[in-house]
Amino acid sequence: MRRGWFLPIAAALGFSFLYAPIVSLVIFSFNESRLVTVWSGFSTKWYGELFRDPQMLGAAWLSLQIAAIAATIALVLGTLAAVALVRFRRFKGRTLFSGMVSAPLVMPDVITGLSLLLLFVAMEGFLGWPRGRGMLTIVIAHATFCTAYVCVVVQSRLSDFDRSLEEAAMDLGASPVRTFFDITLPIIAPALVSGWLLGFTLSLDDLVIASFVSGPGSSTLPMVIFSKVRLGVSPDVNALATIIIGLVATGVLIATIIQLRSKPKKAKA
Amino acid sequence: MTATHTPTIPPPRRLKPWNAVERSLAKVGISGRMLVLAAPVLWLLVFFLIPLAVVFGISLATKQFGRPPYSPLLTTEEGTVQLTLHLNNYIRLFTDNLYIAAYLSSIRIAFIATVITLFVGYPMAYAIARAPDRWRNILLMLVILPFFTSFLLRVYALTGFMRGNGVINQFLGLFGVEPLVMMQTDFAVYVGIVYTYLPFMILPLYTTLVKLDVSLFEASADLGARPLRTFLSVTLPLSLPGIIAGSMLVFIPAIGEYVIPSLLGGPETLMIGRVLWDEFFTAANWPRAAAVAVAMLLAVVVPIMLLQRAQSAVVER
Amino acid sequence: MAKKSTQLAIDTRPWRDTANNKPFVRIKNVTKKFGDVLAVHDVSLDIYRSELFCLLGGSGSGKSTLLRMLAGFEQPTSGTIEIDGQDMTEVPPYNRPVNMMFQSYALFPHMSVEQNIAYGLKRDNLPKAEINDRVAELLSLVKLQDYGRRKPHQLSGGQRQRVALARALAKRPKLLLLDEPLGALDKKLREETQFELVKIQESLGVTFIVVTHDQEEAMTLATRIGVMNLGEIAMVGEPTDIYEFPNSRFVAGFIGSANMVEGIVTEDEPGHVRIRSSELGCDIYVGHGVDCAPEQILWWAIRPEKMSLSREKPVTPHDANVTSGIVEEIAYLGDISLYQVALESGKRIRVSQTNSVRGNPDAITWDEKVYVTWSDSSGSVLTV
Numbered sequence: 001m002r003r004g005w006f007l008p009i010a011a012a013l014g015f016s017f018l019y020a021p022i023v024s025l026v027i028f029s030f031n032e033s034r035l036v037t038v039w040s041g042f043s044t045k046w047y048g049e050l051f052r053d054p055q056m057l058g059a060a061w062l063s064l065q066i067a068a069i070a071a072t073i074a075l076v077l078g079t080l081a082a083v084a085l086v087r088f089r090r091f092k093g094r095t096l097f098s099g100m101v102s103a104p105l106v107m108p109d110v111i112t113g114l115s116l117l118l119l120f121v122a123m124e125g126f127l128g129w130p131r132g133r134g135m136l137t138i139v140i141a142h143a144t145f146c147t148a149y150v151c152v153v154v155q156s157r158l159s160d161f162d163r164s165l166e167e168a169a170m171d172l173g174a175s176p177v178r179t180f181f182d183i184t185l186p187i188i189a190p191a192l193v194s195g196w197l198l199g200f201t202l203s204l205d206d207l208v209i210a211s212f213v214s215g216p217g218s219s220t221l222p223m224v225i226f227s228k229v230r231l232g233v234s235p236d237v238n239a240l241a242t243i244i245i246g247l248v249a250t251g252v253l254i255a256t257i258i259q260l261r262s263k264p265k266k267a268k269a
Numbered sequence: 270m271t272a273t274h275t276p277t278i279p280p281p282r283r284l285k286p287w288n289a290v291e292r293s294l295a296k297v298g299i300s301g302r303m304l305v306l307a308a309p310v311l312w313l314l315v316f317f318l319i320p321l322a323v324v325f326g327i328s329l330a331t332k333q334f335g336r337p338p339y340s341p342l343l344t345t346e347e348g349t350v351q352l353t354l355h356l357n358n359y360i361r362l363f364t365d366n367l368y369i370a371a372y373l374s375s376i377r378i379a380f381i382a383t384v385i386t387l388f389v390g391y392p393m394a395y396a397i398a399r400a401p402d403r404w405r406n407i408l409l410m411l412v413i414l415p416f417f418t419s420f421l422l423r424v425y426a427l428t429g430f431m432r433g434n435g436v437i438n439q440f441l442g443l444f445g446v447e448p449l450v451m452m453q454t455d456f457a458v459y460v461g462i463v464y465t466y467l468p469f470m471i472l473p474l475y476t477t478l479v480k481l482d483v484s485l486f487e488a489s490a491d492l493g494a495r496p497l498r499t500f501l502s503v504t505l506p507l508s509l510p511g512i513i514a515g516s517m518l519v520f521i522p523a524i525g526e527y528v529i530p531s532l533l534g535g536p537e538t539l540m541i542g543r544v545l546w547d548e549f550f551t552a553a554n555w556p557r558a559a560a561v562a563v564a565m566l567l568a569v570v571v572p573i574m575l576l577q578r579a580q581s582a583v584v585e586r
Numbered sequence: 587m588a589k590k591s592t593q594l595a596i597d598t599r600p601w602r603d604t605a606n607n608k609p610f611v612r613i614k615n616v617t618k619k620f621g622d623v624l625a626v627h628d629v630s631l632d633i634y635r636s637e638l639f640c641l642l643g644g645s646g647s648g649k650s651t652l653l654r655m656l657a658g659f660e661q662p663t664s665g666t667i668e669i670d671g672q673d674m675t676e677v678p679p680y681n682r683p684v685n686m687m688f689q690s691y692a693l694f695p696h697m698s699v700e701q702n703i704a705y706g707l708k709r710d711n712l713p714k715a716e717i718n719d720r721v722a723e724l725l726s727l728v729k730l731q732d733y734g735r736r737k738p739h740q741l742s743g744g745q746r747q748r749v750a751l752a753r754a755l756a757k758r759p760k761l762l763l764l765d766e767p768l769g770a771l772d773k774k775l776r777e778e779t780q781f782e783l784v785k786i787q788e789s790l791g792v793t794f795i796v797v798t799h800d801q802e803e804a805m806t807l808a809t810r811i812g813v814m815n816l817g818e819i820a821m822v823g824e825p826t827d828i829y830e831f832p833n834s835r836f837v838a839g840f841i842g843s844a845n846m847v848e849g850i851v852t853e854d855e856p857g858h859v860r861i862r863s864s865e866l867g868c869d870i871y872v873g874h875g876v877d878c879a880p881e882q883i884l885w886w887a888i889r890p891e892k893m894s895l896s897r898e899k900p901v902t903p904h905d906a907n908v909t910s911g912i913v914e915e916i917a918y919l920g921d922i923s924l925y926q927v928a929l930e931s932g933k934r935i936r937v938s939q940t941n942s943v944r945g946n947p948d949a950i951t952w953d954e955k956v957y958v959t960w961s962d963s964s965g966s967v968l969t970v
Binding site: 006025028083097205207211222244249 | 301302305306308309310312313314315316317318319320321323324327337389390392393395396397399406408410411412413414415417418419420421422423425426427428429430432434436464467496517518521522524525526527528531532542545546549550555558559562565566569572573576577580
Binding site for chain 1: 658693
């Protein structure tokens with residue numbers, strides 16, 4: 001097919017739209033002036049300010065902890081759910097189950113947040129647990145919606161998994177559980193890693209749900225950023241954004257390189 | 270290897286501990302399947318399905334002072350259990366213009382933004398799908414990368430871009446153009462939604478487009494169709510599942526969006542997510558917020574079902 | 587093709603003497619349903635020690651399902667499977683003395699060739715030294731000594747196939763199941779590998795059950811073939827039986843190519859049968875008795891190479907077994923030429939002739955009128 005000019009130009013414009021605001025944000029994080037839009041000279045002072053802000057640092061640490069725990073719980077639950085959905089062709093309530101797994105993907109955050117908060121309050125009233133709201137409730141909330149994402153990632157990997165590999169292992173004397181650990185798990189490992197990373201990032205990113213289910217003294221990083229940003233532009237948020245973008249870009253770059261290296265080159269028969 | 274090899278009976282197997290565990294569980298009627306299902310089913314039941322029921326329940330309560338700040342549905346009075354349901358929250362939703370306006374304007378904003386996202390995303394997805402193999406993964410990574418950087422920070426980046434003395438207006442100023450007012454308008458909200466949800470549109474579109482066999486286009490061209498004709502009669506219909514999936518992935522969360530209208534929109538930008546937030550955090554009226562949530566759920570039920578069907582079509586192809 | 591034409595002693599063919607030989611694998615009345623779909627219907631089959639038995643059939647014939655039931659991946663809906671006198675119907679795959687070579691090979695992608703081969707041995711908790719010895723032995727058996735440390739994706743298709751074979755043989759199974767073992771190889775490699783497979787099977791003496799859709803492959807490999815159709819066994823027999831003495835129209839048509847005509851019995855004697863066929867335009871004289879009745883309608887099948895062509899009408903006994911027609915098509919295949927002859931009834935039959943004369947200028951050509959003839963023992967009379 002002949003390649004026209006339309007597609008490349010449209011793509012170039014689209015990508016500039018995606019990246020221009022981010023690039024300008026990074027540039028102005030090195031601006032001397034407090035005004036983030038007028039360039040007045042290179043400076044790294046906002047980075048220094050950022051690292052001297054105990055509220056910001058505390059929130060960042062809390063968010064990292066929450067993200068790690070929530071992603072881990074979601075990894076286990078999401079993998080189990082994916083195994084059930086791909087491997088168990090028919091069981092009672094399959095439709096309900098698959099709906100429950102995938103609905104959190106698109107459920108508006110405000111609904112998820114409100115519903116979980118109301119549940120926690122009701123549970124505290126009836127059961128006395130969870131006592132108050134804070135890190136624990138945020139972890140539960142995040143694990144719930146991250147489970148959906150992990151499940152999608154693992155599901156797609158499992159569904160193009162060659163079942164005869166597992167049959168071969170069993171044929172050679174491995175019990176079903178042994179087969180899972182010897183064969184299935186190593187082969188779906190890349191999906192598990194990306195599922196965990198996805199969950200971690202999404203948890204780190206969430207503002208709305210955390211705002212509903214957090215309690216006093218447990219402000220996550222997005223909550224702190226939001227309260228600052230609401231009051232207008234602040235250059236230390238630019239600095240923070242630059243750090244996060246740098247970390248993410250490096251992470252994605254490393255992951256891509258690893259994936260490209262480990263990708264089996266197709267042998268010629 | 271010697272040529273004479275008589276088949277030998279394999280040595281007796283040691284009883285594997287797992288087999289024993291499996292067998293004893295099977296005796297009490299617990300299969301491996303149930304063990305796999307138990308944890309996710311219980312978790313999602315307790316932390317996803319039941320909460321939605323709780324929201325519905327509390328939407329039928331009324332605000333009162335105390336902890337929790339709503340009237341109990343069940344009360345015991347002299348040994349009899351009484352169920353008290355209040356419909357006033359729903360009546361309010363239907364009679365107060367604020368709610369109706371917010372509801373309609375959310376749907377309108379989400380719809381318009383979804384259409385714009387589709388028009389921006391489709392050519393990009395198509396360009397990536399048709400790009401040479403080497404480029405494809407890099408371009409795809411460039412689409413996904415912003416998704417991994419904070420959503421909040423991306424919206425924030427837009428404010429720096431669009432404000433009165435922002436990058437765009439400074440750029441226009443070089444040509445002597447008067448500064449445009451972009452922030453705190455519906456326009457800014459559209460830009461915000463398109464900007465942050467673009468990857469959700471591009472990925473499912475890309476997935477369907479990349480699977481289309483090039484020979485389909487060649488066949489169409491061979492049969493005398495011009496490129497535009499080929500696009501309209503071959504490419505577009507075949508990518509429909511991707512279009513639906515992508516559109517729903519943008520539309521559904523956009524309806525309930527809170528961050529974008531509150532950072533980019535003006536005070537008159539009404540969106541249902543924002544109303545719910547204010548009802549909860551500012552007015553502290555939990556039952557009313559719950560009623561708003563129920564109404565919002567109704568708005569997204571049909572799109573969610575559409576999405577489910579489209580997604581299974583995207584996966585199967 | 588008989589595998590060992592020099593050793594036709596009766597003891598190499600235990601299935602010919604069922605009174606004195608015990609079958610090694612006994613499939614008794616096995617039926618398998620998937621929901622409402624009947625995949626395998628009431629199959630009974632005896633397979634003897636050291637046989638190389640081929641299950642031959644098209645897709646959906648139930649051959650793979652039968653194989654998977656032998657391996658233990660599927661449970662029969664009814665019926666039993668015995669291996670070496672033990673009932674295996676309920677035994678899970680990991681406890682069966684049976685190994686399988688998969689169509690896709692199913693090599694574990696994250697393990698090296700050695701680890702793949704050793705996997706089954708490790709499950710038996712054999713001592714390390716023994717495992718290493720056995721792996722080395724198998725690698726040399728399949729001529730892959732230098733490839734032990736490679737990963738499956740670094741091997742060619744033929745090498746992968748041999749690793750899969752070695753892995754399946756590693757545990758010295760009593761019975762080896764092979765699902766389309768040569769299906770993924772290209773034609774030339776397939777032919778070489780066929781003979782290698784037979785050699786390995788003979789040297790190890792393991793019983794092989796091979797599933798294939800390729801009749802040439804089945805003919806080359808098998809001691810006996812079981813032809814499957816619609817979940818049932820249509821015929822079991824040695825390759826020559828299957829080809830020369832098909833028991834039904836299905837088998838005659840499925841294996842090789844055959845001309846088939848309908849006819850009516852006019853003479854039914856103990857020593858011969860006469861069949862009138864209006865399709866063929868002549869009588870068919872069959873030089874042996876057939877279990878049929880006068881006036882019965884039946885079918886007669888004959889292979890293209892069992893007929894001959896001539897310009898002059900040949901003299902035949904019994905005023906039968908000769909018909910005439912016009913040459914419509916000729917396919918020159920090098921060693922033979924295939925003629926399509928249109929008979930007066932409109933029926934078309936195929937006759938093959940060996941091209942024994944180089945560039946024969948006198949060969950029968952298009953639009954010639956020809957006579958087609960055959961001997962009274964060349965065709966098969968089929969009642970089903």
